[in-house]
Amino acid sequence: MLHNLFIGELAERLTKRQISSVELTRHLLSRIERLNPGLNVFITLTPERALKDAAAADARLAAGETGPLLGIPLIHKDIFCTDGVKTSCGSRMLDNFIAPYDATVVARLKGAGTVMLGKANMDEFAMGSSNETSYYGPVKNPWDTTKVPGGSSGGSAAATAARLAPFATGTDTGGSIRQPAALTGVTGLKPTYGRVSRYGMITFASSLDQAGVFARSASDAAAVLQVMAGFDPRDSTSIDAPVPDYSKALGTPLKGLKIGLLREFFEGLEPRNAALIEDALTVYTGLGAETREVSLPHLPLSVPTYYVVAPAECSSNLSRFDGVRFGHRCKDPKDLMDLYKRSRGEGFGAEVKRRIMTGTYVLSAGYFDAYYLKAQKARRMITDDFRTAFDKVDLVIGPTTPTPAFGLGAKINDPVLMYLNDIYTIGANLAGLPGVSIPCGFVDGLPMGLQLVGPHFAEAKLLNAAHQYQQATDWHRHAPRGYE
Amino acid sequence: MSLTRHDVEKIAHLARLSITEQEMPVYVSSLSSIVSFVDELSRAETAGVQPMAHPLEGQHQRLRPDVPTESDHHEKYQVIAPAVAAGLYVVPRVIE
Numbered sequence: 001m002l003h004n005l006f007i008g009e010l011a012e013r014l015t016k017r018q019i020s021s022v023e024l025t026r027h028l029l030s031r032i033e034r035l036n037p038g039l040n041v042f043i044t045l046t047p048e049r050a051l052k053d054a055a056a057a058d059a060r061l062a063a064g065e066t067g068p069l070l071g072i073p074l075i076h077k078d079i080f081c082t083d084g085v086k087t088s089c090g091s092r093m094l095d096n097f098i099a100p101y102d103a104t105v106v107a108r109l110k111g112a113g114t115v116m117l118g119k120a121n122m123d124e125f126a127m128g129s130s131n132e133t134s135y136y137g138p139v140k141n142p143w144d145t146t147k148v149p150g151g152s153s154g155g156s157a158a159a160t161a162a163r164l165a166p167f168a169t170g171t172d173t174g175g176s177i178r179q180p181a182a183l184t185g186v187t188g189l190k191p192t193y194g195r196v197s198r199y200g201m202i203t204f205a206s207s208l209d210q211a212g213v214f215a216r217s218a219s220d221a222a223a224v225l226q227v228m229a230g231f232d233p234r235d236s237t238s239i240d241a242p243v244p245d246y247s248k249a250l251g252t253p254l255k256g257l258k259i260g261l262l263r264e265f266f267e268g269l270e271p272r273n274a275a276l277i278e279d280a281l282t283v284y285t286g287l288g289a290e291t292r293e294v295s296l297p298h299l300p301l302s303v304p305t306y307y308v309v310a311p312a313e314c315s316s317n318l319s320r321f322d323g324v325r326f327g328h329r330c331k332d333p334k335d336l337m338d339l340y341k342r343s344r345g346e347g348f349g350a351e352v353k354r355r356i357m358t359g360t361y362v363l364s365a366g367y368f369d370a371y372y373l374k375a376q377k378a379r380r381m382i383t384d385d386f387r388t389a390f391d392k393v394d395l396v397i398g399p400t401t402p403t404p405a406f407g408l409g410a411k412i413n414d415p416v417l418m419y420l421n422d423i424y425t426i427g428a429n430l431a432g433l434p435g436v437s438i439p440c441g442f443v444d445g446l447p448m449g450l451q452l453v454g455p456h457f458a459e460a461k462l463l464n465a466a467h468q469y470q471q472a473t474d475w476h477r478h479a480p481r482g483y484e
Numbered sequence: 485m486s487l488t489r490h491d492v493e494k495i496a497h498l499a500r501l502s503i504t505e506q507e508m509p510v511y512v513s514s515l516s517s518i519v520s521f522v523d524e525l526s527r528a529e530t531a532g533v534q535p536m537a538h539p540l541e542g543q544h545q546r547l548r549p550d551v552p553t554e555s556d557h558h559e560k561y562q563v564i565a566p567a568v569a570a571g572l573y574v575v576p577r578v579i580e
Binding site: 096100192193194207208233237240298301303304305308319322324325326327329334336337338339340341342344345346350354357358362364370371373375376377378379380381383414415416432433456 | 533538
């Protein structure tokens with residue numbers, strides 16, 4: 001069936017005119033109509049826009065144009081501004097917000113001829129690890145609808161796993177691509193900080209946020225990254241460096257590749273999860289890679305460091321939501337202070353308010369040195385640990401998450417317990433490193449993810465290592481029951 | 485470290501957030517547990533370590549030629565504003 005094909009296979013059929021983009025789009029739209037109610041993947045569906053995009057792509061194909069994403073449908077995380085389409089960021093605050101422009105990621109993918117099916121559900125303002133903080137209700141995990149899909153890009157992950165689209169965009173501030181990719185059994189790539197433009201991507205934590213992709217294979221993710229990556233003068237932290245040919249790098253043999261096992265990631269890991277990672281290492285050594293143990297001694301500091309830095313940046317960034325220029329405004333404000341306080345109090349959900357207040361606290365006079373400055377120092381120590389590790393090895397490897405998907409409602413009332421779920425993913429964000437999560441097996445019928453992290457701008461190497469693994473295994477081909 | 489109700493009221497005011505009576509005890513307790521959790525940082529030995537604000541150091545803020553790159557979009561941007569009059573955003577009276 002069309003929905004099980006990979007991007008490369010779809011592109012080939014589109015180019016050969018064996019299928020049309022309109023036909024593919026209609027197939028996925030009818031699938032969405034049937035399957036989305038059980039998953040709650042979408043905040044906004046854009047079927048008319050999709051069919052228009054598809055017809056335009058078909059016209060380009062008819063004119064002889066080719067392209068790896070021309071006519072390929074996608075879903076955007078609802079954090080990316082889409083001109084003329086509601087962009088809610090999972091929040092009541094932006095429930096009425098029709099974006100007046102396209103994010104660079106959206107514009108680039110549009111230019112490549114993709115077809116937008118809709119906007120994906122997510123944790124409110126990307127703050128959450130379970131997709132339960134969304135104003136639009138939780139997303140269900142297609143592998144077991146009593147479980148969370150992970151977060152914050154839960155809708156993008158669940159949609160990709162359920163084969164509602166061949167790929168989806170996401171963002172990763174502390175693991176928001178890699179963790180849901182792991183929990184839903186798909187491939188999730190977080191590029192190097194600055195590799196993909198943040199322009200038009202609603203900000204959570206400016207020094208950590210990075211856009212990336214969910215797909216069903218590393219090879220598909222490479223094709224998408226090729227379009228997303230590159231310099232953007234409209235993002236002041238965008239990197240002006242050449243973008244390598246990611247797809248071309250996929251054929252590189254792994255012989256001699258040095259892979260570091262992160263000692264701290266295996267301490268206390270449940271034996272069944274650890275066994276899956278051991279199996280993956282056996283695959284890698286079979287492919288000619290060498291493994292050795294490396295250590296990130298300051299890694300235990302990463303979660304508390306992140307939960308100071310990210311809320312601090314969020315409390316500043318989210319001050320723009322003031323009920324004046326866009327977004328929610330309270331009824332009958334009695335003065336300006338009342339307008340600010342009630343608009344924000346009503347517009348933001350509990351987790352967002354918690355993060356804003358945590359950030360306000362750690363930045364306030366008397367606490368700044370003890371928390372924020374201390375966290376910035378710990379951030380350097382963690383980053384230096386990675387640098388030392390990359391002097392010895394090409395990539396580091398470990399589990400993406402401590403456990404498979406947990407139950408809906410299991411952690412939502414205990415923020416600290418929820419935060420600890422990000423323990424293996426946060427380090428890469430603090431250090432600005434690229435990381436990928438790929439499916440590596442199942443525990444109790446639920447997918448687990450293998451995480452690879454590389455030095456800055458090592459996306460080609462990471463994607464190749466993930467691709468070689470997927471050539472040797474078939475974990476990435478498994479579909480949840482009912483979504484085959 | 486535990487936060488008091490008074491602390492949370494002060495933080496909420498600084499953050500311009502209204503917190504309802506019912507919500508208040510929940511925030512006092514959850515913010516206290518978050519602050520205790522991040523207090524783990526106080527045990528880290530950070531003497532002599534330079535704080536790090538940005539993951540890609542050595543990158544400079546770029547300069548560009550001082551020429552306009554944006555045209556006037558105010559009408560498009562104000563369509564989504566809660567209240568507008570004569571091209572201006574309307575808020576409750578600030579100056580008596």
